Amino acid sequence: xxxxxxxxxxxxxxxxxxxxxxxxxxxxxxxxxxxxxxxxxxxxxxxxxxxxxxxxxxxxxxxxxxxxxxxxxxxxxxxxxxxxxxxxxxxxxxxxxxxxxxxxxxxxxxxxxxxxxxxxxxxxxxxxxxxxxxxxxxxxxxxxxxxxxxxxxxxxxxxxxxxxxxxxxxxxxxxxxxxxxxxxxxxxxxxxxxxxxxxxxxxxxxxxxxxxxxxxxxxxxxxxxxxxxxxxxxxxxxxxxxxxxxxxxxxxxxxxxxxxxxxxxxxxxxxxxxxxxxxxxxxxxxxxxxxxxxxxxxxx
Ligand code: AMP
Numbered sequence: 001x002x003x004x005x006x007x008x009x010x011x012x013x014x015x016x017x018x019x020x021x022x023x024x025x026x027x028x029x030x031x032x033x034x035x036x037x038x039x040x041x042x043x044x045x046x047x048x049x050x051x052x053x054x055x056x057x058x059x060x061x062x063x064x065x066x067x068x069x070x071x072x073x074x075x076x077x078x079x080x081x082x083x084x085x086x087x088x089x090x091x092x093x094x095x096x097x098x099x100x101x102x103x104x105x106x107x108x109x110x111x112x113x114x115x116x117x118x119x120x121x122x123x124x125x126x127x128x129x130x131x132x133x134x135x136x137x138x139x140x141x142x143x144x145x146x147x148x149x150x151x152x153x154x155x156x157x158x159x160x161x162x163x164x165x166x167x168x169x170x171x172x173x174x175x176x177x178x179x180x181x182x183x184x185x186x187x188x189x190x191x192x193x194x195x196x197x198x199x200x201x202x203x204x205x206x207x208x209x210x211x212x213x214x215x216x217x218x219x220x221x222x223x224x225x226x227x228x229x230x231x232x233x234x235x236x237x238x239x240x241x242x243x244x245x246x247x248x249x250x251x252x253x254x255x256x257x258x259x260x261x262x263x264x265x266x267x268x269x270x271x272x273x274x275x276x277x278x279x280x281x282x283x284x285x286x287x288x289x290x291x292x293x294x295x296x297x298x299x300x
Contacts, residue, residue, distance in 0.1 A: 002041030003245045004112055005029050006131040007121025007144075007234070008101065009046040009056075009070065013081035014274060016088075018227045024275035025056045027078065028121035028144065031231035033065045034279055035238025035266040036119070038287060040245040043112055045069040045131055046123075047104040049077040059280070069112055075100045088229045088271075089203040090172075096148055101127070108134040117245040120164065121234060122146045125157040132163060140250055142166040142241050143195070144233065150176050162194035168237055170201045183208065199240075199260070201233050209260050214253060218260035219298060221268035221290050228274045232267040235279060239266030265290045 012026030033042045043066035048057075050072060060067050076099040083092045104127060113136050120128035120143040128143060143164040149157050150173055157177075161167060167190060171183060180186035187198040187210045200208045206220040240263035244250035250259075265287055272278040 002043070002115075003036050003117040003119055003241055004043050004045065004069075004108075004115035004131070004135065005032050005036070005119040005121055006045040006106060006128060007032060007119070007123045008078050008080075009044070009048050009052070010078045010080050011052070012230060012275070013079070013094075014228055014230050015081075015083045016228050016274075017084070017086055019274075021228070021274040023079075025059070026080065026230060026275060028123065028231075028234040030060075030276060031234035031270060031279065032119055032121050032238040032241075033060065034063060034276055035235040035270075036242030036245070037063050037065055038239070038266070038282075038284065039242035039262070040117075042066065042242070043069055043115070045106050045108065045112065047071045047073050047078075047100045049073060049075045049100045052077045063280075068109065069106070071104070073100045073104070075103075082230065084229065088226050089205075091229070093148070098124075106131050106134075116140070117241060117250075118142070119237060119241050120144070120160065121237065122149070125149055125153050125160040129156070129160045129163070132160070140165055140241070140244065142168065142237065144168040144237055145173065147173055147176055158193055161190070164195050166197040166199065167195040168199045168201060168233065168240075170203070170233060174198070174200050184210065197256075201236060203229065203232070206264055207236060207260055209256070216257050216260060218257075218264050219294065220264050221294055223268050223271060226271045229271045230274075231270050231276070231279075235270040236263035236267045239263040261291060261294055262287075265294060 007029030008027035010027030079097040081094040116139040178186040178189040209216040243259040243262040269282040
């Protein structure tokens with residue numbers, strides 16, 4: 001099997017200078033899965049409430065995403081709402097309601113336990129750990145998180161960080177986690193917590209990938225009109241890990257560099273529309289065209 005992801009499947013209410021979308025499909029696992037599915041099979045582990053529209057589940061299934069680990073529990077679906085001003089690099093969370101996630105206890109099927117590539121998407125770090133505990137022999141574990149968990153569940157997060165290969169954080173989160181203002185120093189501090197590779201997402205400025213051996217800077221694909229940046233980070237992760245999961249040896253430096261470019265390419269579709277609308281419509285030809293364009297942009 002390909003990539004196993006645990007994370008949020010949500011109903012998001014987002015407001016940007018271009019308009020607003022109430023109760024739209026969102027969640028870290030949703031964006032990740034649709035992006036990663038361009039490259040590899042994906043299985044979701046998550047929970048939604050009885051109010052979650054069936055057509056969203058059908059949407060995942062139509063993309064051949066394995067939803068057998070997506071539980072429907074009594075109660076309301078996870079909800080998040082946020083607002084962006086004219087500077088799309090900073091957002092304000094207005095509300096986070098865990099709802100059915102508060103009591104969720106994931107139990108992996110025998111097949112899911114054999115996953116080799118695992119994405120611990122943004123969700124409670126104890127849930128991330130509960131999934132990891134059940135995976136028998138993972139070859140690559142990537143973790144993402146958010147200010148909400150860095151502030152509210154720091155200890156559990158630091159414990160889980162000690163068990164992963166790659167961590168993804170945005171610039172604000174890496175500063176919050178380490179107390180270091182300087183990004184390279186902050187990344188070193190994160191590596192001291194365990195993960196040998198740190199990727200710092202910098203919104204429209206792309207992503208910076210750091211290990212003890214090498215550094216790589218992936219530019220963001222330049223978009224003329226950003227409509228809603230929600231999910232860009234999770235989409236980056238989907239492009240990045242989905243690509244690596246499709247390769248024979250993810251540890252090759254050249255593959256890691258290409259994976260980061262696929263991450264920013266996939267994220268460029270997400271930000272062009274609300275929810276998953278544009279990401280879901282992206283074709284393999286469009287993805288390849290943006291990949292080649294980015295390559296031309298940075299070759300000199
Ligand atoms: P991103 O813009 O990539 O950071 O991800 C935004 C997505 O994360 C939204 O679709 C939200 O539903 C989801 N999200 C926001 N806050 C949380 C949280 N505390 N835990 C899990 N998922 C969240």
